[in-house]
Amino acid sequence: MxxxxxxxxxxxxxxxxxxxxxxxxxxxxxxxxxxxxxxxxxxxxxxxxxxxxxxxxxxxxxxxxxxxxxxxxxxxxxxxxxxxxxxxxxxxxxxxxxxxxxxxxxxxxxxxxxxxxxxxxxxxxxxxxxxxxxxxxxxxxxxxxxxxxxxxxxxxxxxxxxxxxxxxxxxxxxxxxxxxxxxxxxxxxxxxxxxxxxxxxxxxxxxxxxxxxxxxxxxxxxxxxxxxDNYGFLGYCHHCGEYTTISYKQLGKVNCYHQQENKYYNYTISGAMxxxxxxxxxxxxxxxxxxxxxxxxxxxxxxxxxxxESNFPPYFYTLGEIGRRGKLDIPKRSQLIEALENDGFQATNTHINSQAIKTNASLKQCIEISEKLINNSKVGKIND
Known part of the structure; x- marks a missing residue:
């Protein structure tokens, strides 16, 4: 009862x-x-x-x-x-x-x-x-x-x-x-x-x-x-941390090129999705x-x-990954998003991970902009 x-x-x-x-x-x-x-x-x-x-x-x-x-x-x-x-x-x-x-x-x-x-x-x-x-x-x-x-x-x-x-x-x-x-x-x-x-x-x-x-x-x-266009594969380079989308027609034809090393690395491919x-x-x-x-x-x-976040690329970058790959202190997420937008990129929070961003910038570009943020912050503290 x-x-x-x-x-x-x-x-x-x-x-x-x-x-x-x-x-x-x-x-x-x-x-x-x-x-x-x-x-x-x-x-x-x-x-x-x-x-x-x-x-x-x-x-x-x-x-x-x-x-x-x-x-x-x-x-x-x-x-x-x-x-x-x-x-x-x-x-x-x-x-x-x-x-x-x-x-x-x-x-x-x-x-x-x-x-x-x-x-x-x-x-x-x-x-x-x-x-x-x-x-x-x-x-x-x-x-x-x-x-x-x-x-x-x-x-x-x-x-x-x-x-x-x-x-x-x-x-x-x-x-x-x-x-x-x-x-x-x-x-x-x-x-x-x-x-x-x-x-x-x-x-x-x-x-x-x-x-x-x-x-x-x-x-x-x-x-x-x-x-x-909407059903394919996601490629991730473990060497540099970059992502790419890969169509069925591109399978076996796409590699991640690293200019500094003049070397190609294979993407780890997930899908189809x-x-x-x-x-x-x-x-x-x-x-x-x-x-x-x-x-x-x-x-x-x-x-x-x-x-x-609805129409961004099918992946995100974590702040921890940006810091680890760039060997730098992690900037605040809001500051990084603002800096990316000021440089002409699109960027936003993602509900999936509170310590990550979605953006149309590459990971390399995120690292470079993060470095500028950190350096400008250090200069500002010195001037103060």
Whole structure:
């Protein structure tokens, strides 16, 4: 028997846990999902949500109350969670605005396809790799609908388990300083390729990393958009720390040239992966405005960073790497970004790493500008 004394509150949702899993630190990923779903509802005039791995049901509650969902299908593979889930979601069932099942998520997706019962918003909060669901979730999603997937297996995509990466994503992920962003791009790229086999396309709405959790929001498009421009490889030179993007046509033809040594070094290549924009800037601007109206300051600040980083190259430089490679003290990130912009480059923070920058400058140029900053700072102290 449940009682109100055991209730947990998250925004408008009140729920109990029992033996179900709940991570309060992941609230911001649920906030992002609520915002994206609410905007979809305002644009499309409808919102049917499939919460394929509902757990305690907090996401279903919030999609219903905060995103104004018309219908919620909450599913969990563990029938032992039945009492908790039906207690938490009982008010939705009483209004005939939802249903609850206890099946494997893939069975649910195929059921949707067989019944031509497609959903506007499908949340797949998987534990480990999302790979078992990246193709099947397409069968349950309405064209132009949204898919929200989770990955908690960062080791596979960051180069620690490259053979597992090949098994999960059909890509080979190698280790380098921007490997966390690589995981996001592997997920998007794998989804893109899976959609292409069905004559469909994929567009990332946003891709978010926090600690050990990767969350990617995708839109299912009616036509194939996979191309040699947006699906390819990332090259990293361990000798100098520079990155480059490599298309399928360039494989075997690209090396990193070091002028001082008059020598070529091979890039360590990861991929194939998504090389396009990490986020849809206009969608995120709308999400930010909504977050501001809700007084969700932490979320709006995060969205500001994501908006700025959305169309930069598919990698970043850490301040530590700039300092190590240049054998110099590390400048403040804000100062380096300002100095890069003053020199005509584009530069910004990245939400993925609080001690890194995204820029269209090379690492060598970042080091040179950092040296100027440090030297000017020393001269200023002497003059003082």
């Amino acid at each position: 449940m009682n109100d004394e055991s209730l947990i509150c998250e925004e408008t949702a009140n729920f109990t846990l029992g033996n179900t899993f709940y991570r309060s630190q992941s609230k911001i990923t649920r906030d992002l999902g609520v915002l994206a779903a609410k905007i979809y509802k305002s644009e499309q005039g409808r919102l049917r949500v499939l919460d394929a791995m509902t757990g305690c049901g907090v996401r279903s509650i919030r999609y219903y109350l905060e995103s104004d969902a018309d219908f919620i299908w909450s599913n969990d593979s563990n029938p032992e969670n039945k009492a908790v889930i039906e207690y938490n979601l009982g008010f939705i069932l009483q209004k005939n605005k939802g249903k609850i099942t206890y099946k494997n998520a893939n069975n649910i997706f195929f059921e949707c396809f067989n019944n031509k019962d497609y959903y506007d918003f499908v949340d797949v909060d998987a534990f480990g790799s999302p790979n078992p669901y990246l193709s099947t979730v397409l069968w349950a999603t309405k064209i132009n609908g949204l898919i929200y997937v989770t990955c908690t297996d960062g080791r596979t995509g960051t180069g620690h388990l490259p053979e597992n990466c090949l098994q999960n994503y059909g890509s080979y992920g190698r280790s380098h300083p921007a490997a966390q962003e690589q995981v996001l791009r592997l997920i998007i790229g794998s989804s893109l390729q899976e959609a292409a086999t069905m004559g469909l396309g994929i567009e990332p709405i946003f891709a978010y990393f926090s600690g050990s959790t990767y969350r990617v929001m995708l839109r299912l498009l009616p036509k194939i958009n996979l191309s040699l 998504w090389l396009g924009n990490l986020h849809n800037k206009e969608y995120l601007k709308t999400m930010k405005n909504l977050a501001i109206s809700l007084k969700w300051s932490t979320v709006s600040d995060l969205l500001s960073i994501m908006i700025h």
